Amino acid sequence: MAEYKIGSDQIGANNDKHAKALYADYAALGEHLARRNIDIEKLVEKVSAYGVAVPSWGVGTGGTRFARFPGAGEPRDIFDKLDDCGVIHQLTGATPNVSLHIPWDKADPKALLEKADTLGLGFDAMNSNTFSDAEGQKHSYKFGSLSHASAATRAQAVEHNIECIEIGKAIGSKALTVWIGDGSNFPGQTNFTTQFERYLDAMKDVVKALPADWRIFTEHKMYEPAFYSTVVQDWGTNYMIAQELGPQAYCLVDLGHHAPNVNIEMIVARLIQFKKLGGFHFNDSKYGDDDLDTGSIDPFRLFLVFNELVDAEQRGAEGFDPAHMLDQSHNVTDPIESLMQSAMEVQRAYAQALLVDRGALKSFQEDNDALMAAQTLKKAFRTDVEPILAMARQRKGAAIDPIAAYRAAGYRAKVAAERPAVTGGSGGIV
Ligand SMILES: [Mn+2]
Secondary structure, eight states, X not given: OOXXXXXXXXXXXXXXXXXXXXXXXXHHHHHHHHHTTOOHHHHHHHHHHOOOBEEGGGGSOOOOSSOOOOOTTOOOSHHHHHHHHHHHHHHHSOOOEEEOBTTTTOOOHHHHXXXXXXXXXEEOOEEOOOSSOOTTOSSOXXXXXXXXXXXXXXXXXXXXXXXXHHHHHHHTOOEEEEOOOOEESSTTXXXXXXXXHHHHHHHHHHHHTSOTTOEEEEEOOSSSSSSSEETTOSHHHHHHHHHHHOTTEEEEEETTSSOTTOOXXXXXXXXXXTTOEEEEEEOBOSSSSXXXXXXXXOHHHHHHHXXXXXXXXXXTOTTOOOEEEEOOOOSSSOHHHHHHXXXXXXXXXXXXXXXXXXXXXXXXXXXXXXXXXXXXXXXXXXXXXXXXXXXXXXXXXXOSSHHHHHHHHTHHHHHHHHSOOOOSOOOOOO
């Protein structure tokens, strides 16, 4: 298989074009932050150490239930996907891990490890799929999986999740994310209580198969593909699940899986407080589960989520260790470009949240000075931290301007020559 890694000389040549401007901007920002008693070098260190996992399914073009419009050079299998993920990490230095989806990414674990190793990648949480039928599968998930009325279908779904754990063990993963499409489309179609009991019983069987050093993340979603009710519809139900399943079970927050205008940052704070925040699927939305690029619609909300995360990190909140993953669908952009941009948006929100003067914020809160408390957050959010992110990238040998470097390298055209055009295929967005 051909390797299409972008040469470090190509990245270097691109960085040379941007270096002078970066140093000037970095010096100016450093001076500005010093006046706020903030050491810019410490921020670069923090941002450098930060990583967000890329979803294997994100490097293919997504789609909607209306259509899918594949792009050129779509990855054909998990090894092509890993190549693309390698480029994202090479240029941004921000995405060291990949999250796999089974059965889409099923392959020999040894070959997966070898491939990841050559690209400098590792593996994050495993994802099971019981929301669609795999080829040759005995029982259909049309009417549910872990909560299905038939015990045989539930057992099959449990077995699949255990298989995901087994594959994960072989490639160094330490977590399983479970999202199910189970629910109902009509009032009366299912009994809410019975269905939830079945789900909990099945999940208890999955938890029994978890290695001691693993975590299991359950992901809530308000609607779709079930449009009247879903079994794991919101964070309240998700929290109940995590409580029922015990100490290895945590809640995963997918930003798009809430009703519009829901206060997600507050949900995050609650889950941190009760030690059940497992991780994130970052994306953005305007109306529903739009799976738009992270930070593309409401970067302030993303910042407010990170404000809670940094608050927890700095006060040393007990049991606080959330997994950070992207989960979005790319319909009109090159997925590699969208994922690079999104990884940088997540880093940006993190850097901005690190700028919040938490001592001042606490004083304003205690004095009931609402205006200044809000301004303390706004001051951090308004600061353009791009030179910090770019410097972190440059020092790692990544690109000062990843999109420009990617386009200059002609990666998409090169892989398109090797990978034949595909039609249809799985969008796979959860
Ligand atoms: Mn998700």
